[in-house]
Amino acid sequence: MDGNDTPKSGKCPVMHGGMTNTQDSVTSWWPKTLNLDILHQHDAKTSPYGSDFSYRDEVSKLDFDALKKDIHDLVTDSQDWWPADWGSYSGLFIRLAWHSAGSYRLADGRGGGGSGNIRFAPLNSWPDNANLDKARRLLWPIKKKYGNKISWADLIILAGNAAYEVAGLETFGFGFGREDIWAPEKDTYWGSEKEWLTDNEARYPSKEDRDSLENPLAAVVMGLIYVNPEGVNGKPDPAMTAKDVRETFKRMAMNDEETAALTAGGHTLGKCHGNGDAGALGGEPEAGELENMGLGWMNPNKSGNGRYTITGGPEGAWTTNPTKWDGGYFDMLLDHEWETTKSPAGAWQWKPVDIAEDEMPVDVEDPSIRTMPMMTDADMAMKVDPIYREYMEKFRADHAYFSRTFARAWFKLTHRDMGPKARYVGPDVPSEDLIWQDPVPTGSTSYDVDAVKAKIAASDLSIADMVSTAWDSARTYRGSDKRGGANGARIRLAPQKDWAGNEPERLARVLSVLEPIASEAGASIADVIVLAGNVGVEKAALAAGHQVTVPFAPGRGDASDEMTDAESFEPLEPLADGFRNWVKDSYVVTAEEMMLDRAQLMGLTAPEMTVLVGGMRAMGTNHAGTSHGVFTDRAGQLTTDYFVNLTDMRNLWKVTDDEEIYEIRDRQTNEVKWTATRADLVFGSNSILRAYAEVYAQDDAPEKFVKDFVAAWTKVMNADRFDLAA
Structure with missing residues (x-):
């Protein structure tokens, strides 16, 4: 050249x-x-960590007192590059923790602060999270110091706790144990909008009916954590906003009193930052230039911080002393008449009609200057809604009661997605068992497991009875918020015992056999249900020529009705189960999409989902005993027949008049051999799933198939056994 x-x-x-x-x-x-x-x-x-890394082990080595002191000190250690309002970062760190935890929704358990997801898109760049990138950078020196002993997820929530403690609140407690993720979560549906903060009619089929909000969403619009602070669709109307507040917080598993306490307690400290044109801000972190080093919303407005900090929206503090935990919020809200106005950023907000100068908060930089307080439309909702107003008056009359109520609601907000208390680590874990933690007593481990298995095997229960009941008990587990699962045997309690997907009549019949066995052996019903499923799998494997022992760890307990918040379990009801080839009703989403969603919530990989579906079909465990997808003439045996016949090119697949059902016909004779659903055909039509199906259809696959099925089955049965991972 x-x-x-x-x-x-x-x-x-x-x-x-x-x-x-x-x-x-x-x-x-x-x-x-x-x-x-x-x-x-x-x-x-x-993950940057090796397979032998255990955060639970690392965090248990933490000097908890030293860490808390460092964060407490940071709250009032104002930094030149991002000065603290009034010399305190309380409001900023509270907002960081709140917005990290507050994305949780009860419907699917997704969102929340349990994984440090706010570090990544889209949450790190939502308009509602403007400038929280600065809060995370302020915490970086502490994260750097303590390294792997503290996750970002724990640190972010702990910073909020510390901010309240520095301000004077006695918090309810704190549990470490949140583990970080290392990439954005793609499984969380935040809405169908293509732009931030736009009125999306799809979210509300009826705009007047605010509880028509699309499931599983909780926020009113894309880009907000909760409700629009300016009012419904940006128009001040406190009575209407109260409906949004009630519905949103209900979808976060909060009742009216908790909602009122969180609103008042969240707005007792800090301020809003709408002192300027938000349109002049630079792009959010994900849209930032390289030289911004991951920071967003770069501000050209004078100093760009302090009194000139801009996030957009309202401007001002809610209370006279916005760095102190006091009752000033109630005095400000209830003792004044309010009128609408607009912030310098152009957002609707409320200001007092008349206020004495000494009741005004001081400027964040110059204490000789007094500034106008403000309320959002959501705050005014606390005044005009009769139920919320009653709580506001009650809290003002008894500050100690308010502090206790808020502290417990804050603990729930920041810990709800952590799951059972068994996952909590550290010296400040409250001893009280809270019903929203889905408590389960410790079960016995001293009974004769083999004797129990023998009695189950000798019963008249079929393989399908045993496997289906164990599966139904365990499939409720959600890795999103660590709820559900077989531990506790809540399948025998309301509401689960009556769910259509659990086949109540079949369930009652199976439990009538298993409960006496459990009682006689001194075992929990939860253990015996799982053991029965294991016995069914072992029988099916043996019938196919494979001698296997399914791993089992005793110790599950039995929850009671008193330990179960039945209403909060309703969102866990399966509306479809591709593993048992069942869909409750007709839905916009397809059967295969619902199967994928269920598999992800259960923590399964695509190969695990594939092997489980094939095994469940072979054992004849379909809901109500339907034959769809049972591609074998030896149902009840753990064979690879499902995959062999799924991939057999001697077969022809045709849709029936019922577009959800397909026929498998012999190419030569046109004889109908089997029927199937979309949840079956996807394993042959999708190129990735077909690749997995072909592995199990091979002539050398039977032994591997049984081994893989047992491993995936055991994973599902033990998904909620956090005591085993401790």
Whole structure:
């Protein structure tokens, strides 16, 4: 190559698009393709830690007192690069913790602060989270100091706790144990909007009916954590906003008193920052230039911080002393008449009609200057809604009661998605068992497991009876908020015993056999239900020529009705179960999409989902005993027949008049051999799932199939056994 052969300066040496997400590009070309990414989003390759790293082990080594002191000190250690309002970061750290935890919703258990997800898109760049990137950077020196002994998820919530303690609140407690993720979560549906803060009619089929908000959403619009502070669709109307507040917080598992306490307690400290044109701000972190080093909302407005801090929206503090835990919020809200006005950022807010100068908060930089307080439309809702107003008056009359109520509600807000108390670590874990923690007593481990298995095996229960009941008991587990699962045997309690997916008549019949066995042996019903499923799997494997012992760890307990908040368990009801080939009703989403969602909540990978479906079909465990997808003439045996016949090119697949049901016909004779559902065909039509199905259809697969099925089955049965991981 001579000197004239140098590359042209304008030619890029990198293939454009070669480093983009392959699945995203596939689905953009073929939108109907089932996207399996959510089953592998937290692959071990994303973590900087090795497979032997245990955060629970590391955090238990932490000097908890030293860490708390460092955070307490930081709250009042104002930094030049991002000065604290009134010399205190209380409001900022509370907002960081609140917005991290507050994305939780009860419907699917997703969101929340349990994984440090606020570090990543889209949450790190939501308009409602403006400038919380600065709060995380302020915490970086502490994270750097304590390293792997403290997760970002724990540190963010702990900072909020510390902020309240510095202000004077006695908090209810704190549990460490949240583990960080290392990439954005793609499984969480935040809404269908293509723009931030736009009125989305799809979220509300009826705008007047505010509880028509689309499930599983809790926030009123894309980009907000809760409700619009300016009012419904940006128009001040406290009575209407109260409806949004009530519905949103209900979907976060909060009642009216907890909602009122959280609103008042959250607005007792700190301020809103709408002192300028929010349109002048630079892009959010994900849209920032390289030189911004991950920070967003760069501010050209005078100093860009202090009194000139801009996040957009309202401007001002709620109370006279916004760095102190006191009752000033109630005095300000209830003792004044209020009128609408607009912030310098152009947002609707409320100001007192008349106020004495000494009741005004001082400027964040200059204490000789007094500034006008404000209320959002959500605050005014606390005054005009009769139920919320009653709580406001009650809290003002008894500050100690308010402090206790708020502290407990704050603890619930910041710990709800952590699951059972068994996952909590540290010296400040409250001893009290709270009903929203779904408490389960410790079960016995001293009974004769083999004797119990023998009695189950000798009963008249079928393999399908045993396997289906154990599966139904365990499938409620949600890795999103660590709720549900077989531990506690809540399948025998309301509301689960009456769920259509659990086949109440069959369930009652099976329990009538298993409960006496459990009682006689001194075992929990929860253990015996799982043991029965294991016995069924072992019997099915033996019938197929494989001698296996399914691993079992005793110690599950039996919850009681008193330990169970039945209403909060209603969102856990399965509306479909692809593993048992059942859909409760007709839905907009397909059966295979609902199966994928269930698999992700249960923590399964695509290969695990595949092997479980094939095994469950072979054992004849379909809901109500339907034959759809049971591609075998030896149902009840743990064979690979499902995959063999699924991939057999001698078969022809045709849709029936019922578009959800398909016929499998012999190509030669046109004879109908089997029927199937969408949840079956997807394992042959989707290229990724077919690749897994072909592994198990091979002639050398039977032994591997049984081994893999037992491993995946055991994973499901033990998903909620946090005591085993301790």
